[in-house]
Amino acid sequence: MSSNIKDVARHAAVSISTVSRVMNMPDKVAKETRDKVLNAIRELNYMPNALARGLIFKRTKSLGVLIPDISNMFYSEMLHGMEAAAHDQNYNLILCNTDNNKTRMMESLSVLKEKQIDGLIFTSEPIYPDYHELFLKLQIPIVLAATHSLEYDLPSVKVNDEQASYDATEYLIKNGHRQIGMICGSITDQVTAMPRLQGFLRALKVHQMEADMEKLVEFGSYKFEDGYHAMHKLLEKYPDITAVFAAGDERALGAISYLHEKGKSVPEDISVIGFDNLRLSQMSIPKLTTVGQPLYEIGYLAVEKLDHLIQKEHVPELRTYVDHQIVERQSVKMRNHESV
Template sequence: MGASIKDVARRAGVSVTSVSRVLNGEKYISETLLAKVNQAIAELNYTPSHIARSLKKQKTDMIGVIVPDITNHFCSTILSSIEKTASEHGYSLMICNIAEDLDKEYTYLQSFQEMRVDGILIMHQKVDERIVSLMESLTIPTLFTCVKSPLPSKRSVLIDDYQAAFDATTYLIDCGHRQIAFLGGDLRDITAGDARYRGYVDAMQTYKLEVDPRYVRFGDYKMESGRKLMSDLLQLQELPTVVFAASDDMAVGALNVALDYGLRVPEDLSIVGFDGSRIAEVVRPALTTIQQPMEELGRISLESLHALIEKQDTTVPPDLILPHLLVERESCRRL
């Protein structure tokens, strides 16, 4: 077994309290005491117990993060920003990739509770009755990021997905497109699924355009889903002039299939994405897309959660809505 704090105190010839003060970085410690304790730590190769310190401080400096799909370019970019900001505030992350499995999410939330993490960030909104009941019983500060919270007691940091999809569809109409296909996500997702679809539909109806059911397909935001849905669309005798995908990954999958079929993008078919992830910039032609402020989403989400942790405020402030931006690139043309 390794050395204990008592061993360090005995070797340094000081009290356990004095060693604890040094380990906690307290002010007004004499140079002599600091030298004695540090020498004893080095001689004994002592490593402080994180668990013991956490129990004493009533703080673990850990944040649990629930991610729906860590392979998704959007999720990985947000995570990078969250991790950077967490490090600046002295937190470590426990990242749990649930791969859309609600049983996994329930298990991870239980683990967060048992480990007494300081806070929880959740990046998706599919829940069942078990998860809702567990979340409502948690005393740990919890915040939803990039999605609307399914619980009125929890705050969200996100963009207005409905308005963003409405703006993207309006842009396509302004470009002269009338046959506009939509590749959407799961409508049970009230943010990325339902809100983006409603934005598309309402924009079409605002401009007195018919929503052709042949041009509306639903998948799961992944690249392979975009490939499959685009392959189905290309079996139609009359093709749309533009495809609006509910994620950049889906858009890239659709783009690859269109090119495989010998179509020129955007000359024969325009394609527009959603998210503004890195992949939208590196594909060719580069994607026109709705850009979410991903760095800010990650940073502000972590800072908002940190504020909840520090204040321990039981009131729920309103959701924080960040601005979106339509970025024109090479994949969409004006008719």
């Protein structure tokens, strides 16, 4: 029969709270008492679990992470950052893939509640009113990563998508392009797709260029095949196009694939810029110029912010916007040498 925390307390002649303090905050316990407890743990071969460690402090040192699509390469680097921060803060991560399905998300939240997680990181999706109601019922700290909410006071970490898209479009303009199209995300996505569309259109208007959304923009999902089909439609209705801003690297690579099949050279005939700076963007031919967002940093900061909330410490910034950058590679060509 395995030993439990009560057995350790009895064997060391101390209270359960003292055993818990030794496991959670050993520097707060006198050396003599700490040694007695550690000896009892060794002699009884006690393996403390998360629930035992949380008996006194009501913490399991576990964090839940909701991912809408684990197959999306976007999340691997962000999860890498989360895992690093969790390790530094002595947390374990429990990852749930919702597969962009509301029912699965609700089931995942139920499982995480049973696991008595200390906090939750919610990624990428918009925060709808019914989602917010579910969050309130959890009664735990929640941080948003690569998404945010302007309606609810939920701490978040992300890039400024509107400004990043403005900068991507202006980069094409400054490279001499005047006929620019966009492959955008779903029109229902208010978190990333719409801000990126707004940034694109703002750049065109600032530089006094055509901003006809019907002609210049194709909508779709984030996957490779969506970029492929969107490029087909965009080229059909805008054959004079010289550059494309694809609001996602997978979309950009899908667009490049379609152009290659149609005998269009990138960047000689049409330049393409992506968004995200996924590892895959360095593996394409040509290598993809893209908007780099620091996904590792987003993941790391989200866990750090969540830890501050769990510790009931002051979080100075509700909505954190991290810096983006234009990562120049080989898929954008200067159309002329005229400064725009």
